Amino acid sequence: MDPRGRQVSVERWGVYELALDGPAAGNPYRDVPLRAEFQHRNRVVPVDGFYDGAGCYRIRFMPDAEGEWRYVTRSTASQLDGRRGTFTCTPPAPGNHGPVRVAGPRTFAYADGTRYLPLGTTCYHWNHLDDLDREEETLRVLADAPFTKVRMCLLPTGGMDPPRLAFAGDSPETLDTTRFNPAFWRHFERRLRDLLALGIEADVILFHPYDEGRWCLDRMSPEEDRFLLRYAMARLAAYRHVWWSLSNEYDFNTHKTVADWDDLGRFVQRHDPYQRLRSIHNGTRMYTYERIYDFGRRWITHQSIQHWDARLTARWRDACPKPVVIDEIGYEGTAERRWGNLTGRTLLRQLWHAAVEGGYVTHGEAYPDAGRDGTTWISRGGRLHGESVPRIAFLRRVLEEAPADLVAARREGTYRLEFTGAAQPAYRDVELPDGGDYRIELIDTWNMTAAELPDGPHRGRVRVELKGRTDMALRIRRVA
Incomplete structure (x- = not known):
């Protein structure tokens, strides 16, 4: 905040908020329009403001580019119109990956x-x-x-x-x-x-x-x-x-x-x-x-x-x-x-x-x-x-x-998942794409276990024993 209590910086994809005092009489929700134009270099982003009660109006903005942003407000109410300012957009904090x-x-x-x-x-x-x-x-x-x-x-x-x-x-x-x-x-x-x-x-x-x-x-x-x-x-x-x-x-x-x-x-x-x-x-x-x-x-x-x-x-x-x-x-x-x-x-x-x-x-x-x-x-x-x-x-x-x-990975022959669902087959024969070696894992989706088939990597047709169990998945990955 600067000495006047204004926000001077915000991380990328964070929220910059501007609070302004304005008219409270009548119905400001309906009768007092408020907008702001936020500018970064040659790009301008128009944003609506809103009335938050008790004579307070707010404008919220998410900057998506680092550096200096400028803004100017637009309103039919003179107290809210033509207000100008700047803030700096800083790099995103850890864990902030954007929208x-x-x-x-x-x-x-x-x-x-x-x-x-x-x-x-x-x-x-x-x-x-x-x-x-x-x-x-x-x-x-x-x-x-x-x-x-x-x-x-x-x-x-x-x-x-x-x-x-x-x-x-x-x-x-x-x-x-x-x-x-x-x-x-x-x-x-x-x-x-x-x-x-x-x-x-x-x-x-x-x-x-x-x-x-x-x-x-x-x-x-x-x-x-x-x-x-x-x-x-x-x-x-x-x-x-x-x-x-x-x-x-x-x-x-x-x-x-x-x-x-x-x-x-x-x-x-x-x-x-x-x-x-x-x-x-x-x-x-x-x-x-x-x-x-x-x-x-x-x-x-x-x-x-x-x-x-x-x-x-x-x-x-x-x-x-x-x-x-x-x-x-x-x-x-x-x-x-x-x-x-x-x-x-x-x-x-x-x-x-x-x-x-x-x-x-x-x-x-x-x-x-x-x-x-x-x-x-x-x-x-x-x-x-x-x-x-x-x-x-x-x-x-x-x-x-x-x-x-x-x-896409299945079409490329690099990775695929298969799932048996409610069926309880004794086994499943898996056809592997030509020209590659593959690791195959048997996943019990309910008991949350994964076990790699022995004797891998595999090629061609592989029989996977399922022993009549439901809800089994196969994870098939091409070996680099």
Whole structure:
């Protein structure tokens, strides 16, 4: 900080924040526009500011290049217009790899080129109900878990009675969609920063269809939707680990059409200065049908799919050259609904099916009888009770040791994973590419062991004895 309390430096891909005093009368959220132009050399990046209550306006910016940045503010309010300043962008701190980007048709990477594996989990409303002890417990669990992404909602469901909402008002009768509640957003941002400190991406679900007619936030006008999106991007987009999930189970919302979702997706694409990852998530009737979005739309960066069978990963992968993330495949647990009573082994099996085809599956857990208040991990976080998490950690280690693009490596004949799933064959005959020597390892995905086949390296056809065991994988690597 300089003697006037202004921030003078920020690391690359960190957050530079400018706070300004301005008008508080009327409705500043709606009536006082604020923008800033940040310039590095000949490049100018326009950024929206936002009103944070009590006469305070803020502008947040993520610099992506080292060196001096200059800025100037623009507003119809004279107190906020024409404010100028500079700051220095310094090298990133250890562990700061920048935002995640799509690196190829099947892969992700951080901005500095470091590989990223989207092994996520779902905690829809873990930070909405002002249970600080539970929130801290959730963060402790995440710190020890293998997850690299958390799916979390911005808006409440119809059955919730949260102490704070994104909009002003604390009841359906007092809800005011022309104003926001800064206290809600500050708490949401606090938890986003906690996730950032853990190295976990935040997949923010902007809309969902579970309002049940209570808050009516699923049936706002296009203008109200855009008002919310513009404010959310102004406040949250500067955090490098934020992703945008435009909607969860978009097709269950009967108040919007696919054309409406496309309009909103393009709106986010236009107004996000950092082009964070963007997708949208379909609903499904478990084991009956699904309405997967057309992910070929230009505003979508990756596929966010709900489906019960990860063996279809290759189909989705080949149909659209964007990474496949099955963000909902069913949850480990004992819930009454079919989507929430998978065994740990069944869920883990789905992760492996996707992985060998170059895709990813998001974890979820629904043990309503195990929580202290009957709520589950997918709804409010807390503790994990299932068996899949340590096995997902083992899978993560396997993938971290593998090439980033397993499909390309298999085509090149340098590396491949095979997985038996629920089958229990006595053996498997492996055909190795001509002209190479290969090491073969037999992996027990449930017991988390890996043993190399003797008498290697191998060539030609190799018979691998499986002895009728399920959930076995083969890791086949060409010897240099």
